[in-house]
Amino acid sequence: MATAPDEFSSFDPFNSSDPFSIPDEFSSFNPFSSSNPFRIPDEFSSFDPFRSFNSMAKWAIIASVVSAVVMTAAVVAIVLAIIDCLKKAGSTNPTYTRLATNIMGNVSKTPSSQDIIAPARTINYPVIGDFQLHGATMERFLSKMAREKPIRFSPHQLQGFTQDFSTELGSGGYGVVFKGEFPGGEQVAVKVLKNNSDTVVQAQFMAEVSTMGRTYHVNLVRLYGFCFDPKMTALVYEFMENGSLDTFLFRGNQAIEWQKLQEIAIGTAKGIAYLHEECQQGIIHYDIKPENVLLDANLTPKVADFGLAKLYNMEPSHEFLTHFKGTAGYAAPELWKRCAVTHKSDVYSFGILLFEIVSRRRNRDATLSETRKWVPKWTWECFRDNELAELISLFGIEENSRENAKRTLMVALWCVQYRPEARPQMSTVVKMLEGGVEINPPHNPFEHLETALFSVSSKLSDSSTSTTEASTSSSFTPMQEPLDIELHTVTIG
Known part of the structure; x- marks a missing residue:
């Protein structure tokens, strides 16, 4: 094995006699001495690199967790937004297939297919x-x-x-x-x-x-x-707890004071006005009468029985009926003839209803005298002769209510005008009944009947001079004129 030469084995860098020795001022050098101008500060002398690494790792983990939470929340929000869009698009079960809680009460479970016969649909x-x-x-x-x-x-x-x-x-x-x-x-x-x-x-x-x-x-x-x-x-x-209006007007066992009857008349008019003027598509009822006005527990009137009703456009239009609609005694004259029919036919029927509300009797009673037999014509004759107050008194209206009753009868006379265009709109009828507008004196609604009676009398007088000619044509059936139909309307009312 090779050994170092003797001259190197005794080498001492700090030996002063050695030509290569380190000077004394460096041999005693201490970097941490306070007298050393190049001394390392104390705060760096205690520095621990491993502790700094642990702190940085902890913050990195926290940042990762926060980022994951934010991303999860974003995904949930997107999913909820998609579900909400699907609901609005109609992909969920329609409300029509469940019982409405405001009608059926609280429902504890979703109805099964046996409970609801209408399947899921648009x-x-x-x-x-x-x-x-x-x-x-x-x-x-x-x-x-x-x-x-x-x-x-x-x-x-x-x-x-x-x-x-x-x-x-x-x-x-x-x-x-x-x-x-x-x-x-x-x-x-x-x-x-x-x-x-x-x-x-x-x-x-x-x-x-x-x-x-x-x-x-x-x-x-x-x-x-x-x-x-x-x-x-x-x-x-x-x-409807109190049934129909006819039980209060005609049966005599249940009386309603005039003020309440007036409220019933106004409420009924509002219901018909809604049908004619406020629906998205207008509705003609065709059968306004006391039997089709129902009363709830508070005697609030509600129009019912739409079995003859028909939708119509709001624009001015006329329908030609192929068969009679309505109830005899309440149906407008145009319903008896093959002529144009509008929503004004309901106005006529409501006018007849007003006559019955004030008189508290059927509009026609064949057992009474000719003058009093038909209330609408009797009312007109009293109005014409300035005897309307006497008529209202005869109907049993209290003194403090007679002015309102007079107003109601005048409205009724306007409603039963022969020509449909002469009848007011139902919204105007409501204002007239409530006293919101002044009522002009109505025209004679039965002038056409008086003309027809005069015409028939003239024909009968003329025919008496030609009995021989008439007897030779016994198989002849004369065509019924419109005025004859009007007379027929009054007779069977």
């Missing part, structure tokens, strides 16, 4: 399955009911609402009305229509649902829903 369109159809015409009708939201019930539900149809409220030519109650406690009236397959019954059903389904007014009976099923066709209305 919002606001009541669609039914093929097994429930009576025909394609009815299906097309139901599919057009956009924007309307009556609830569709099953026969089983109606059976439960009415306790198996145990309480009958009344009946008519087209159906029977039963008392019922929703699970939430609200009372209803269920009208079950007869002969589901009959075209007249189907027409009445379509008229009621298409018109009442579009309306909501305090003076109109509310249609809650309907049932259209091979087993049953029915309509579900709000329940």
